[in-house]
Amino acid sequence: MSPVAGGIRTPDQRLRVFVSSTLKELAPERRAARAAIERLALAPVMFELGARPHPPRELYRAYLEQSDIFVGVYWEQYGWIAPGEEMSGLEDEWNLAPEIPKLIYLKRSDHRQDRLDELLERIRDDDDASYVAFTDAAELADLVTADLATLLAERFDAAGGRHAPLGEPAAEVFSTEPVRPPSPLTRLVGREGELATVTRMLTDDAQRLVTVTGPGGIGKSRLAVAAARAVEAMFPDGVVFVDLAPVLDAGLVITAVANALGIRDTGDRPLAEQLAGALGRRRLLLVLDNVEQVVEAAPEFSALLAASAASVLATSRILLRVRGEQNVPLGPLPSPEAAELFAERARAVKPDFELTDDNAAQVVAICGALDNVPLALELAAARLRVLTPAALIERLDHALPLLVGGARDLPERQRTLRATIDWSAQLLSDPERELLLRLGVFRAGFGLDAVEWMWDGLGGADAVEALGALVDGSLVREQDRGSRAWFTMLATVREYGRDRLAERGQLAESQERHADFYVGLAVAAGASATWQGQVEGITRLLDEHDEVRAAVDHLFAMRRFDAVAEIAWSLYTFWWGGGRSGELLTWMDRLLEPGVELSERARVLAEYCRNSIRYWSTSDESIVPTMLRCVDYFRRGGDCRGEALALASLAVAQFAQEPPDLDGMEESARRSLELAEEYDIAFGGAMAGVMIGRVRLAQGRADDAVRRFETSLTVARGIGDTLGQAIALSHLGWAHLLAAEPHRARECFGEQLLLASTIGHE
Template sequence: MDRPPDRIRTPDQRLRVFVSSTLKELAAERKSARTAIERLHLAPVMFELGARPHPPRSLYRAYLEQSDVFVGLYWNRYGWVAPGEEVSGLEDEYNLAPALPKLIYIREPADEREPRLTELLDRIRTDDGASFKYFANARELGRLIESDLATLLAERFDQSREDRPAAQQVDAAAEPVGSTLPAPLTPLIGRESEVDDVERMLRMPAIRMLTLTGPGGIGKSRLAIAAAERVGDEYTGGVTFVDLAPVREASLVVNAIAAALGVRDTGDAPLADKVVMAVRNRRLLLILDNVEQVLDAAPVFTTLLAAAPALTLLLTSRSLVRVSAERSFPVGPLELPQAGATASLDELRSTAAVALFVERVHAVKPDFELTESNAAAVVGICAALDGVPLAIELAAARIRSLSPATMLERLDRRLPLLVGGMRDRPERQQTLRRTIEWSTELLDAPERELLATLGVFAGGFFLEAAEAVADGSDGDVVTRLGNLVDNSLVREDDRDGFSHFSMLATVREYALEQLETDGRLDAVLERHVEYYIDLGRSIELELEGGRQRALVMRLAADKENLRAAERYLLDRSDWERAAEFAWTLYIYWWVGGLLGEVRGWMDEVLDADDPLTDRSRAIALYFTRAITFWQDPDGLVVGGLTESAELFRTVHEPGGEALARVSLALAQLAAEQPDVARADEQLEISLALFRQSGDLWGESMALVTLGRVGLFQNRVHGACNRFEESLAIARGQHDELGECIALHHLGWARLLLGELDVASGCFEQSLSIAARLAHDDGVAYGLEGLVAVAASTGRIARAGRLLGAAERLREESGLYNAPAFSFHQRLVDGIEAGPAAEQFATARSEGRLLTIGEAIGEALSEAVV
């Protein structure tokens, strides 16, 4: 039956709002629109991968058919026109929604708006069924959408209520019906908060269909049963569990439900009608387990909900059903011990993943205990298995033949190890391989091919990377990736407005095996490496400018892939590309605290027996010498940096030569007998080279180092001038790293001049920037600068707490051996030799208990904004 065009359903029935826009230019606006829609407790209809530039027509047609309001967002781009089509997806979405109320929002000012979009907007302005407004930014858009939707709903609610058929009345006097819940054989471990959340949602009258989503083996069914046990007393019509795992045809779902409810199929009436009759007057909780393979049965679920006002459906599925009444609850892995943290045995035992492992081990080895000697291995096993309950249970089953340490050692090949699960498990769950294979049976061939291809990614990936690495595959990568997300084989999360994807380690290993079996592994690995090499080249200069922070955060999310790409090149003795790739991402390695790892890579390059190009050797020498400029017992640093600079000159790369000379100057300053004159000479050459090549970032770094020479020579005012010049350049380039460095140095110069308030402001600003960049070294330096300010003004407790926090940060981040360009130690020595030494020591110990975030907050608590 067609829905009347003027009807709007009330919010508790989940009015659905379709959002149409282009992807990349309006990503922030889409996010704001979604927030506004959800704030009204409505359902935004947006593609699960975020906005898609060219979704298949059938997909967005299906979404539009289920929607109640159309929201259009437009700016400059018209969108992609698919082969064989006459209009873009953007215009087609508008054309396919003639009967929906339309709220149109146009961003101004426009910058080179495409002609076809201008034509579309002219047509929209003449559409009596559409209202349109202009907006300037994402925040304003969110306010407009929220206000307009609320007004629209209010205007149409009364008419909707008049049209609505009388609701079926629930028989409140119905006798309670017995539960058909399976009786769990083991306790539920580590899901207390999730059970609470699901229970709370099941008690909300507005939620009548709740789907627990997650990959196979994550514990969806067990969670559903536990939550149902909690709320069972409220369902006077009973709680019924329906196992759909054996059902492979949507048409047979009614039969399964009927069997679970005790409805007989006598043939005298359609079975579906009998089921409706059986549930329509009951306050019933119906649990439908393993729905993913029968998603086409969605009309059955909606029919039941419409016929039975007191019915609630609780589903478990690897995919959402995608009907208007559905609310989702993603089920994630179990809690793992915090990486790098020191925990007692009691704390480890209370961590969900470890607790599950120990409990399941007791089933096969009752005398097993978590001890100091095996705790690290047990934690490692749980972490290696991503906290996935099924994986942990399968691992625990092997404890009879493998000690935790041996098991952990062998977990680099997870899938072959994890066999032999409990015989009362469904067959598909007796090994992880079977679990994953069972999941992939639901995919078509191109989707399985894409899943295998994605196995080359380490630690997650962005959409653009997936499209590049899957190059040459048949079909639309975006759509197929969406299906993998829907089937819980790939996980999606939001990273600063971008969709980021990942796979459980066990799924990734399975995917890689399939890739190798197909004979495609080498080709896909090469595409993976080429993508990241091209990425490095394309953003090398941008890392020095206004996009620095965003790019650093983006690269941090791709850190494991960057490592994998470099490792691939080194393992194949591809020294030239290995050096080039490392060089393009120099700023990221620095900010991310990964230069030590890069040094190890470049040691491999230098140790190779193969001849190196001049440029590759120059890069490798730089990375292996520049980061150890303060320790040169054998004279290798100065010699290596000198050679690096000369090689960069030979290949006509002035920026590389200038950077090598800056590091050479630092090495000369850090020598046991500082050679200030030669350092100054190197820096003047460097500054000239940077200026000749127009490298403002390099010029800023050279100026900072020249200022350091000035401090060595006790020319503090001259040093201040250099630091101010560097700061001005960094700010002009929106270079946050350069600004952080210049401010820190300027703070010390001002402190030496006795300008404590100015120095404090410089350190505070530097610390704030370092925190935004997640630059641990910069954070430690900022804390140490503020230690000096506090010590200079007699605030002993503050100085001690900040010093303790800085020391802990340096120790935990591996920065404690780095030379601190800081004068705080002499002030600390003075306090420790004085009457406040005990107070200082106590505060220092307290500071070591602070997290990084707490320390930064305390350090900036006195900042004047």
């Protein structure tokens, strides 16, 4: 039945809007049109909303007769022509449309079918039809909403609506146009996997809150915009972008969201309630960018989701920590993609720049020095206007002053990397920010005990809670190393911390604190009463070699020479067993230079560490007398462990003489074995026993040597001593080789190499 002018409509008899288009090629557009119609509380009339057991022509004729508005959406296809018919249903719908308002929307294309062009020509000549072009489903939804609203207003006025004379236009509190996501001017590089993950989550109705987290400059906003555009067809009510960076008060977040949606605060009820009502059951995606500084408003986001059908894609340096949140953490780019991004951004300022065999290694080095962070790479690439890649590398030791001058359309906080990091740091409490700066003195990473040491004296919450805030803020990254939690910082964040400490005159104090931690760690590892205990403590330091090196560098700078000697002595097995004896030798040479003031103990320790390395490469006659002085020092001090270790090294030095002092070697080895067994039988069997086996081998008693080495190997295996096993296997392999048993020697050497590789003994 056709509408009757002036008739009274019951609540279910809304104005009906007939939508005409091809079905398959314009499926996203049909969804967008339907959402726009329902947004105005009108009734869409579409085949897919209710199948009927009638022939198609009868069905759409009946639908048309009951409709109040005709909406035609056209693209490239003319539509299917049924057998026996002369035209498609698309054209027939236009011909059968009654004298009702007609809104025509044409999707832009250069490949339209001829018969569709002919139909469109007819439509253009019809003075009763409104005609406009569009690009995508989102734009169509905006056009249909605006045109229907205008049409209804015009018809109301034409029907005799009475209006009081209008005064000055009232100022709009908010824009009536929703804020669309920005259109990126550059392509997204190296984030294909993360993009696929985010889009998959957003298209899952069960996952309506997705948060992309990561440090400043990592590319969170760029990924979110790309993901929003990739899924916009799945959100017929549109995608709205809300930039929360300027919002510093969590109480204003709902206002910012309403502003972006074009919802004005009427004042008659809470704005959050108005916002939830406006969203209703609409399928809409809210992109909330830069949530970190207003994260206290997260419960309001959660309530908004619970009261509507909207979805939220948030970017934040910290998690929102509300129910239903799905997190996608964003880390640095893989190295190949980082180099690709650097080269692409370099071409923006230097069009002739190309990655070549000559500069590829330099570009990779630049990217690595900047931790493959996208913003850092973009800022560095901009410097190629005036610097070559080689010159840029030379300046990256102090990267932050170099990484300035980003694109003018970037937010101010992203124009320099220092400002980006400072933005994150300002979100921390004072003690948390101080801890961040102190941790900047670490070169590579740190464990929880190191954090607690650096936290001492800051007060407030405990160190674990403060560290959690840094991890949540994406300023510190956590990873597991076996049973230990291990934490790292981006190089630029570390530099930021050091620079801020230096500005306040506190850098040396934090470096001193760092050095004291590793002196204590080294002494504790070396003070273990058993050989295996030392190995366990020293194994950890293999992971933290860079930090030990940083500590030693600081101790030298502060002229704390005795502390350097203590680290060297306590970690002698670390330096030797880890294949780092060359570095140790360099430091000991510095300690023993003329004019360096050392205590007697420090000088003995330095001489021992130095000469126990030198006997492998030189037959210097001073080595044996020096080792004898070390043995005497430890004996006088009642240090059995020190005396046993010095005697074992003396035995090796005596063996290395020309000619070898076999008798002296055997005597030193036996005394070492006797002393060692007083405090650690395993150490005596696994280490000092090898020395006696070497004497037997030098005496030509290969069978006795093999038995001694096999005994040492058995003892080492029994206590799980990897280094002791490797030493015993090495000697056993040589013994088999000298006994003309190459196959058995090969087995020993093969196992020895495998074991040595597991403890980093290169």
